[in-house]
Amino acid sequence: RSIEGFSKILLDEYSQHLDEECRHYLSRIRCNTVRMSALIEDILDLSRAGRIELQKKPVHLKEIVKNVFNDFKDEIEIGSIAVSTGDIPVANCDSSLMQxxxxxxxxxxxxxxxxKESPEIAAGFDNExxxxxxxxxxxxxxxxxxxxxxxxxxxxHLPEEYEGTGIGLAIVKRIIERHHGKVWAESEPGKGAAFFIKIPLGG
Ligand SMILES: Nc1ncnc2c1ncn2[C@@H]1O[C@H](COP(=O)(O)OP(=O)(O)OP(=O)(O)O)[C@@H](O)[C@H]1O
Ligand SMILES: [Mg+2]
Structure with missing residues (x-):
């Protein structure tokens, strides 16, 4: 973190004293340290998901999904994404981990x-x-x-096109396994992806 801080100070305040090449390397250092901190945060989240004690109680998962859509409302608006949330049964689970x-x-x-031309995201419960x-x-x-x-x-997918470190779904899997559940994916190139979660509703 201090590497990030010092390189930012150098870039922001001393940049007129540095030549072009120096500034270039410095901004590379800065980009990489920012990415490295993000990576460390992700790894910590992953390990936390495995260790943290579950706080189970009956949770209205539909509300959780709606809250998450709301957290992303700016991105959803910018991308003109059509979102929908169907009914999801109440489950005995850890609400912050399900979030x-x-x-x-x-x-x-x-x-x-x-x-995509007309992006759509749907969440709900598949009875079959x-x-x-x-x-x-x-x-x-x-x-x-x-x-x-x-x-x-x-x-x-290519990091140039789609950013990310590749930890998100590993965290999902770990959390669902800690609930003695199962998660799997179904997809076809160009046709979208579906992720399914089965957890014992009673906990
Ligand atoms: N909805 C989806 N549609 C198509 N591919 C997907 C979808 N979700 C995940 N993937 C593929 O699975 C990979 C792993 O997903 P994951 O969420 O673990 O990593 P990420 O999104 O790349 O990075 P992070 O979540 O750590 O920011 C993705 O990089 C992508 O290739
Ligand atoms: Mg992800």
Whole structure:
């Protein structure tokens, strides 16, 4: 963090004393330290998701999903994304960790629909599969990678186009496993992706 701070001071206040090359390297250092702190934060979140004691109580998951959509309302508006939330049964679970789960799924859905003509994201409960879902009509991925996406640092799309470190779904998986549940993905390239979650509703 102090590397980040000092390089910022150098860039902001001493930049007229530095030559072009110096400024270039300094801004590279700064970019990399910013990315490194983000990465460290992500790794800490992942380890926290595995350790933290679950605070289980009956949770209105529909409300959690709506709150998360609301947290992303700026991105949703800018991208003209159509969002919808169906009914989701009350489940005995940890509400702040479930918030983290939906936050990761919804932020992915927003990210991977950004190049679509009419982006859509829907969350709800699939009665046939008996599972909660978050679906989008974005770029999707090949089903041969459907398990790989849950691995740490596993990313299927180019970092130049879609930013991220590849930790979000690993956190989701860990949280759902701690609830003795299951999470899986179904997708087809160009046709969007659906993520399903099954947790024992009684806890
Ligand atoms: N809704 C989706 N549509 C298409 N591909 C997806 C979707 N969600 C995840 N993926 C693929 O799975 C990879 C892993 O997702 P994950 O959320 O773990 O990482 P990330 O979003 O790249 O980075 P982070 O969540 O750490 O910021 C993504 O990089 C992407 O290739
Ligand atoms: Mg993600």
């Amino acid at each position: 983290v789960v939906f936050s990761n799924l919804i932020s992915n859905a927003i990210k991977f629909t950004k190049d 599969k008996n599972a909660i879902f978050v679906k989008d009509n974005g770029i999707g991925f090949d089903m041969q990678y459907h398990n790989k996406v849950f691995g740490v640092f596993q990313r299927l």
